[in-house]
Amino acid sequence: MAGEIEAVKGWPQATKDYIDELKLEMRRVTWPSRKQVEATTTIVIVAVFAFAAYFEVIDTIINSTVTAAIKAFSR
Numbered sequence: 001m002a003g004e005i006e007a008v009k010g011w012p013q014a015t016k017d018y019i020d021e022l023k024l025e026m027r028r029v030t031w032p033s034r035k036q037v038e039a040t041t042t043i044v045i046v047a048v049f050a051f052a053a054y055f056e057v058i059d060t061i062i063n064s065t066v067t068a069a070i071k072a073f074s075r
Helices: 002-028 032-073
Strands: none
Touching: none
């Protein structure tokens, strides 16, 4: 029981230490420029639409193949 009380007593200091270390690390971060963020966002959006189109084509082909196979075997 005494160990649990000591752990609770140390919690505020541990939390303060964690926040201080977090602030220090955040100052060291190299943040991207607005231009870099816009460029990578554009690339991601284009890639999402490209993959969506690709999967739509593949889905249509597979759906047609499966539908044709079901029709052929159900006769």
